[in-house]
Amino acid sequence: MMKQDFILLLNSIDQKLWIIVTIFIFLVGIYFTRKLRGLQFNFIKMIKELTKKEQSKGGLNSFKTLMLSLAGRIGVGSISGVALAIYLGGPGTLFWIWAISLLSSTLAYAETYLGIKYKEKDENKIYKGGPAYYIKKGLNKPKLGALYAIIIIICYGIGFMSVQSNTITKAVTSIANIEPVIVGILLAIISFIIIFGGVKKIADATSKIVPIMSGVYILLSIIIITINIKLVPGIFLSIIKSAFNLKSFSTGFLATLLIGVQRGIFSNEAGLGTGSIAASSGTSNDPIGQGYIQMLGIYITSFLICSATAIIILTSNYSTLNIPDPNGIELATHAFMYHLGNMGNTILVICMFLFAFSTILSGYYYGESSLKYFFTKVNKKYINALKLLTVAVIFTGSISSPTIMWKLTDIFVAILSLINIYSIFKLRKEITK
Numbered sequence: 001m002m003k004q005d006f007i008l009l010l011n012s013i014d015q016k017l018w019i020i021v022t023i024f025i026f027l028v029g030i031y032f033t034r035k036l037r038g039l040q041f042n043f044i045k046m047i048k049e050l051t052k053k054e055q056s057k058g059g060l061n062s063f064k065t066l067m068l069s070l071a072g073r074i075g076v077g078s079i080s081g082v083a084l085a086i087y088l089g090g091p092g093t094l095f096w097i098w099a100i101s102l103l104s105s106t107l108a109y110a111e112t113y114l115g116i117k118y119k120e121k122d123e124n125k126i127y128k129g130g131p132a133y134y135i136k137k138g139l140n141k142p143k144l145g146a147l148y149a150i151i152i153i154i155c156y157g158i159g160f161m162s163v164q165s166n167t168i169t170k171a172v173t174s175i176a177n178i179e180p181v182i183v184g185i186l187l188a189i190i191s192f193i194i195i196f197g198g199v200k201k202i203a204d205a206t207s208k209i210v211p212i213m214s215g216v217y218i219l220l221s222i223i224i225i226t227i228n229i230k231l232v233p234g235i236f237l238s239i240i241k242s243a244f245n246l247k248s249f250s251t252g253f254l255a256t257l258l259i260g261v262q263r264g265i266f267s268n269e270a271g272l273g274t275g276s277i278a279a280s281s282g283t284s285n286d287p288i289g290q291g292y293i294q295m296l297g298i299y300i301t302s303f304l305i306c307s308a309t310a311i312i313i314l315t316s317n318y319s320t321l322n323i324p325d326p327n328g329i330e331l332a333t334h335a336f337m338y339h340l341g342n343m344g345n346t347i348l349v350i351c352m353f354l355f356a357f358s359t360i361l362s363g364y365y366y367g368e369s370s371l372k373y374f375f376t377k378v379n380k381k382y383i384n385a386l387k388l389l390t391v392a393v394i395f396t397g398s399i400s401s402p403t404i405m406w407k408l409t410d411i412f413v414a415i416l417s418l419i420n421i422y423s424i425f426k427l428r429k430e431i432t433k
Contacts, residue, residue, distance in 0.1 A: 010407035017414035022261045024421045025271055029103030031425070032110055035432040039292075040105040046296040049289040062284055064203040066293050068362055069278035071206040073269050073301040074214060075160075075359035076167045076352060080328030082309040087323070087331050091235070092242030094310045100261045101302035104270035108298050109291035110424040110431045114138060115276030116287035117430070123377045126199055129280025130366075131273035131420045132373045138427050148273070148419050149370035151412050153386075156274070157367030159409035161390055162397030164356040164363070169398040170329070171352040175345055184398030187357075192391045195364050199281065202361045209361075213354035214305060220347065221308030224339050228315040235314045270298050272413060273420040277369050278362065312339065364390050 033040065050062060085093040111131065118137045119129030132152070136145035169183045194205050225232060269275060275294045284290050309332065316335040323330050329352075336344030364387075371386055372378050397405075424431070 007404065007407060010404070010411065014407060014410045014414065017411060017418075018261070021414050021417050021421075024418065025100060025104055025107070025261065028421050028425050029100075029106055031428070032106035032431070033103065035428070036106060036109070039109065040102060040295055042292070043296075043299075046292045046299075049286075049292045050296060052289065062282055062290065062293055064207045065278050065282040065290075066297055067207040067210045068203050068281065068365065069269075069275040069294060069297050070210045070214070070300060071358035072156075072274055072278065072362035072366065073297060074210065074305050074355055076164060076329075076356050078301065078305045078355060079309050079332050079348075079352060080167070082306045082328070083313055083331035083335075084328030086310060086313055087318070087321075087328070090242040090245075091239045091310075091314055092245065094307065095239050095243035096261055097302055097306055097310075101270065101298055105295040105298040107271040107421065107424065108275050108294045110428075111271070111273050111276040111420060112279045112291040112294040113287040113431050114424060114427055115273075115280040116285065116290050119280040122372055127281050127283070128369050128372050130277035130369060131423060132370060133280070134276075134427065135419075135423050136373075138430065139423055144419065144423075145373065148416065149373040151416055151419075152274075152277075152370040153367045155409055155412035155416065156363040157370075157386065157390060158393050159405055159412060160363045161360055161393040162400070162405045163409065164360050165394040165397040166400065167329070168353050168356045171349040171356075174333070175349050180399045184395045187398060188391045188395040190357075191360060191364075191394050192387075194361060195387050195390060199365060199368070202365050203281075206358055206361055209354055209358045213351060213358065214300070217351055218304055218308055220351075221312055224312050224315060227339070231315050232311070235311065238314075271417050271421050273416065274362075274366055277366050281365075281369070312336065315339070360394065 039045075050066065052062070082094075082097070085097070114134040115129045115131070118134040119127050120133065122128050132145040132149040135148060136142040139145075165184065165187055168187060169180045172178060172183050173180055194201055275297060279290045279294055282290065313331060313335040316338040318331055318335060321331065321334060333345055333348060336348040338344070340347065367390070368383060368386060371382060375382070
């Protein structure tokens with residue numbers, strides 16, 4: 001089979017899976033919204049839970065677990081993914097990113113609740129948990145839990161690593177005359193130092209990177225919005241009109257809806273269970289409180305970071321572009337340079353580096369936590385092997401084309417979502433009672 005034919009096959013599988021995932025998210029999201037009485041709108045409770053004082057023995061505090069989960073959520077998908085969604089589906093995709101975030105935030109609450117309830121300690125007294133654990137202990141389906149853990153290791157430990165490192169390399173080489181192999185070596189060395197420092201080193205790094213990169217990006221978007229304030233009312237009107245364009249159902253409304261849902265889930269990861277893995281590493285044993293905190297993470301990703309990207313693009317002349325095989329970064333680069341000139345490209349590269357690197361760190365942690373699922377006391381050589389594999393993937397990903405890896409990762413993410421949503425729905429009585 002030719003490479004192009006293989007990519008077309010993967011595209012077909014990907015589209016069919018995401019139609020099913022979209023239906024699941026809407027139905028289960030509506031169910032939990034009704035049963036939990038719209039708890040995703042209690043923003044005051046989310047802030048209170050995040051600022052609550054707690055013990056810090058045997059794991060990470062709530063702020064660090066939130067930063068760890070945000071590091072995974074706020075990746076290149078929040079920039080290039082949103083840009084690609086707008087290019088392919090129009091401004092209306094942003095509306096569906098918002099809509100799916102409100103619905104899927106209840107899934108983030110549910111999976112976090114179960115993650116905290118069924119978490120356990122490893123041999124180093126560090127908490128571990130997530131979907132694999134509550135599938136095994138709550139549903140009594142250890143084989144399904146094992147399948148979830150294996151896909152996480154492949155998808156995050158290998159797939160996302162390759163894509164993120166490739167994105168960083170392209171971003172850096174676009175503004176500096178540096179060979180990709182040099183960027184790959186430097187990235188591998190930095191990752192090696194942090195990853196081999198252990199879970200707490202990863203959490204410390206993400207707790208410093210995430211607030212800085214998010215703050216800078218949001219501040220930048222505020223400046224651009226202020227400069228283009230007269231365009232903003234028209235932009236919001238076009239978002240609504242595009243979202244409900246029923247004139248051409250299959251190529252208009254349906255395409256916009258599906259692209260918006262897919263990119264929304266890619267950016268905030270609600271329903272995938274990864275936020276539950278991060279939350280389970282914390283010291284808190286309050287499943288309700290941690291559920292609220294993870295919902296806050298969904299909103300930071302979707303309503304702040306993704307919206308910032310969308311407005312930066314929509315206030316540019318992006319519609320004049322004709323990109324044959326887009327991946328989103330071209331659109332974002334054009335928008336930043338449109339608003340800020342050559343300095344805009346430099347700022348975008350810095351943001352992309354921080355976003356992608358934080359995702360690499362959290363992705364490794366998800367892989368390590370899933371590896372520990374298979375062992376009561378994991379042999380250190382297996383952990384070290386995973387760390388070395390991760391560093392190797394980071395290097396090779398920086399100098400290779402990630403096209404097929406992206407498509408495979410898309411499919412794995414859809415499968416993860418289906419397994420996790422099925423599991424939390426089966427355990428719904430434990431959550432809603």
